[in-house]
Amino acid sequence: xxxLGAHPATQAGLAIALNSADGTVSLIDTDSYQVTGKVNVCKxxxxxxxxxxxxxxxxxCAAANQLVFFDPLTGQEQKRVRNxxxxxxxxxxxxxxxxxxxxxxxxxxxxxxxxxxxxxxRLPAPKTPSHLxxxxxxxxxxxxxxxxNEVMAISLPTQKIAWVMPVATTPAGIVMSPxxxxxxVASMGEGVVEVIEWRSRQSIRKVPTGKAAHNLQPKGDxxxxxxxxxxxxGSISLLDTQTMTVVEQYEVPxxxxxxxxxxxxxxxxxxxxxxxxxxxxxxxxxxxxLSIPVGSSPHGVFFLNHAxxx
Amino acid sequence: MIxxxxxxxxxxxxxxxDRVVQPPLLVLGLGSYIxxxxxxxxxxxxxxLQISAAYLLLRPxxxxxxxxxxxxxxxxxxxxxxxxxxxxxxxxxxxxxxLAPLFGSIDSWLRLNDIxxxxxxxxxxxxxxKPLASFLIYLALLDFAEYWRHRLSHSFRWWWALHAIxxxxxxxxxxxxxxxxxxxxxxxxxxxxxxALLIGVPPGHFVGLLIAVKTIENLxxxxxxxxxxxxxxxxxxxPRYHRWHHxxxxxxxxQYRHGCNFAVLFPLWDQLFGTQYRGRAMPPCGLADGxxxxxxxxxxxxxQQWEGLGALLAACRPAAAEATQPGGSTASDLxxxxxxxx
Numbered sequence: 001x002x003x004l005g006a007h008p009a010t011q012a013g014l015a016i017a018l019n020s021a022d023g024t025v026s027l028i029d030t031d032s033y034q035v036t037g038k039v040n041v042c043k044x045x046x047x048x049x050x051x052x053x054x055x056x057x058x059x060x061c062a063a064a065n066q067l068v069f070f071d072p073l074t075g076q077e078q079k080r081v082r083n084x085x086x087x088x089x090x091x092x093x094x095x096x097x098x099x100x101x102x103x104x105x106x107x108x109x110x111x112x113x114x115x116x117x118x119x120x121x122r123l124p125a126p127k128t129p130s131h132l133x134x135x136x137x138x139x140x141x142x143x144x145x146x147x148x149n150e151v152m153a154i155s156l157p158t159q160k161i162a163w164v165m166p167v168a169t170t171p172a173g174i175v176m177s178p179x180x181x182x183x184x185v186a187s188m189g190e191g192v193v194e195v196i197e198w199r200s201r202q203s204i205r206k207v208p209t210g211k212a213a214h215n216l217q218p219k220g221d222x223x224x225x226x227x228x229x230x231x232x233x234g235s236i237s238l239l240d241t242q243t244m245t246v247v248e249q250y251e252v253p254x255x256x257x258x259x260x261x262x263x264x265x266x267x268x269x270x271x272x273x274x275x276x277x278x279x280x281x282x283x284x285x286x287x288x289x290l291s292i293p294v295g296s297s298p299h300g301v302f303f304l305n306h307a308x309x310x
Numbered sequence: 311m312i313x314x315x316x317x318x319x320x321x322x323x324x325x326x327x328d329r330v331v332q333p334p335l336l337v338l339g340l341g342s343y344i345x346x347x348x349x350x351x352x353x354x355x356x357x358x359l360q361i362s363a364a365y366l367l368l369r370p371x372x373x374x375x376x377x378x379x380x381x382x383x384x385x386x387x388x389x390x391x392x393x394x395x396x397x398x399x400x401x402x403x404x405x406x407x408x409l410a411p412l413f414g415s416i417d418s419w420l421r422l423n424d425i426x427x428x429x430x431x432x433x434x435x436x437x438x439x440k441p442l443a444s445f446l447i448y449l450a451l452l453d454f455a456e457y458w459r460h461r462l463s464h465s466f467r468w469w470w471a472l473h474a475i476x477x478x479x480x481x482x483x484x485x486x487x488x489x490x491x492x493x494x495x496x497x498x499x500x501x502x503x504x505x506a507l508l509i510g511v512p513p514g515h516f517v518g519l520l521i522a523v524k525t526i527e528n529l530x531x532x533x534x535x536x537x538x539x540x541x542x543x544x545x546x547x548x549p550r551y552h553r554w555h556h557x558x559x560x561x562x563x564x565q566y567r568h569g570c571n572f573a574v575l576f577p578l579w580d581q582l583f584g585t586q587y588r589g590r591a592m593p594p595c596g597l598a599d600g601x602x603x604x605x606x607x608x609x610x611x612x613x614q615q616w617e618g619l620g621a622l623l624a625a626c627r628p629a630a631a632e633a634t635q636p637g638g639s640t641a642s643d644l645x646x647x648x649x650x651x652x
Contacts, residue, residue, distance in 0.1 A: 188342075
C-alpha cells in the first residue's frame with residue numbers, strides 16, 4: 001500500500017462512494033451525512049483509490065475497460081483512460097513507478113506505466129486475482145488468488161512471477177505490515193487474518209477476526225488495521241500488528257467491505273455491500289453511528305480527510 | 311413507500327444470502343462466489359416478484375376474457391413447472407454453470423492476446439453516463455438478436471426438434487413462455503452470452519433486461535382476447551400477434567414457410583425481414599404434426615425432455631435429413647407433409 005500522510009481536515013467534506021451494480025458514484029457531505037448527488041460512471045466499477053498526490057480518485061471500471069478519474073474535492077470527473085482491460089483492484093507502487101491492476105474475472109494481472117498507462121506486462125494469474133499489496137522497496141507486488149487459495153508474488157523489475165504460496169481459503173484483502181516484514185491476508189473461508197513472513201514465505205499465525213474476513217484498512221497510527229468481516233450480520237475488527245491480536249470489535253451489519261478512516265480517528269466509514277449503505281462507525285463511542293443509503297453493491301468509499309494509509 | 315419496499319427487498323436479499331446461500335459456499339471453499347450469489351439471490355427475488363405480478367395481473371384477464379375454455383387444465387400444469395424452474399433461477403443457474411467457464415476462458419484468452427472486445431460505448435461514449443438511453447439501446451439490440459435466434463430455431467431441423475416442445479402446447483397460457491427443452495435453453499444462453507460479449511451488456515442492466523423480456527413474454531402467451539390494436543401491434547408484441555406464431559395452422563405464403571411473427575418484443579423485426587402476419591382472428595394453438603409424439607402436449611416435464619432428445623437424434627440422422635427437407639411448409643395444412651419445416 002502506498003504511504004500517504006494524514007490530510008489536513010477540510011471544511012465541507014465530500015465523500016465518494018462507488019456503487020458497483022448501479023455503475024454510479026454517490027456524493028456524500030461528510031458533515032451532514034447527506035447524499036448530495038449521484039453520478040453515472042461506467043459499467044461495473046470496482047474499487048477506487050487515490051493517486052499518490054491525493055489530487056485524483058481513480059475508479060476501476062471493470063466491465064467498461066477503463067479508469068475514471070474524479071476530483072476528490074468536488075466529485076467532478078477529470079478524465080477517462082480507456083483500454084485498461086477489466087481493471088478490478090488497483091495500486092500504485094510506493095516508488096510510483098508501477099501501476100498494477102488485477103482482473104478478478106479473467107485471471108490476470110496487468111502492470112502499467114503510471115505516466116501514460118501504457119501496458120508493460122500482462123501476466124496470467126489463476127485463479128481469481130483479487131487484492132494487492134506492495135513491499136516498501138517496490139520490488140514486489142503481492143496478489144491474493146481467491147479461488148486457488150494462494151498468494152502470488154510478482155517481481156516488478158522483471159515483471160515475472162517470483163513465487164506462489166498456499167494460504168488460508170478464499171484470500172481477499174492483503175496489506176503489508178508497517179514494518180515491511182509481514183503480509184496480512186484476510187481469509188474469507190476461515191475468518192482469519194493470516195500473518196505471512198513474506199521473505200521466508202512462512203505462515204506465522206492465523207488471527208481469528210470474524211466470519212468472511214475480507215479487507216484491511218490502516219488505522220493510520222502505523223500499528224493497527226481495521227478488518228471488515230463481510231457477512232450480513234457483519235463486524236469490523238481492530239487488529240494490533242505488534243501483538244497480532246484483535247483488540248476491538250464493532251458490529252457493522254450489511255456486509256462491510258471497503259473502509260476509510262477519518263484523519264482525527266473519530267469515524268470509520270465502510271461500504272455495506274449487501275445493504276446498499278455506507279455505514280459510519282463512531283470510533284470514540286465504539287458503535288455504529290448511522291447508515292447512509294447509497295446505490296446497489298457499494299464497493300469503495302473515500303474522502304480527502306482520511307487517516308494515513310499505513 | 312418506494313424506499314421502504316426497496317429496504318425490505320434488500321433486507322430479505324441479505325437474509326437469504328447470509329442464512330441460506332453463504333454458509334454452504336464458505337464450507338465448500340467457494341467464498342469468491344459470494345458476490346455473484348448475492349446477484350443470484352436478487353435475480354431469484356425479482357423472479358418471484360415478476361411471476362407473482364404476472365399471475366395476479368394476467369390470470370384474472372384469462373378468466374375474464376378467455377380465448378379458449380378447457381374443461382381439463384391438466385396440460386397447463388407442466389408449463390407452471392417450467393415457469394417456476396425458469397423464474398426461480400434453476401434453469402438460468404444450470405445454463406450459467408455450463409457457459410460461464412467457457413466464456414470466461416474465451417474472454418481471458420482474448421485479453422492475454424491484447425484483444426479487448428469492442429463495446430457499444432466505444433462507438434458512443436455518451437452512453438456511459440446515460441443509463442436509460444443505454445438500457446433501451448441494449449434492449450433493442452438483444453431483441454434483434456433474439457428475433458434471429460428464434461427464427462433460426464424454426465429453420466434448422468435439429469433445432470426445431472427441440473423448440474417444438476414450446477409449440478406443442480395446445481392450451482397456451484401465461485405460463486407457456488418458459489416451456490422449453492433444457493438444451494434449447496442452453497443454446498439460447500449461449501446465443502445471449504455471445505451477443506453480450508460482443509456488445510458488452512452492462513451487468514447493472516441485466517436484471518432489468520430480463521424482467522422486461524419475461525414480462526412481455528408472459529403477456530404475449532396469455533389466453534385472453536387481447537390485442538394492442540393495429541397501431542399498437544406495430545410497436546409491441548401483443549397476445550394476438552404472438553398467437554399467430556403459435557397457430558395450429560400457419561398462414562399461407564412462402565415467407566411463412568418456417569413460421570411467422572418471430573419477434574419477442576418489437577414487431578419491427580418481422581416487418582423488416584418479411585415474416586410479419588397481421589391476423590385479426592385468435593387461432594387455435596399447437597402442432598398439427600411434427601417431430602414429437604402426438605400426445606406431447608399432455609406429457610410431463612421429464613417425458614418431454616426425453617422426447618425432445620429423441621426428436622433431436624432423429625433429426626440428425628442422414629435419412630431423416632433426406633426425407634424431410636427444411637422449408638416449404640407454408641399453408642396451414644402442409645405441416646403434415648413436411649413436419650420439421652415450420
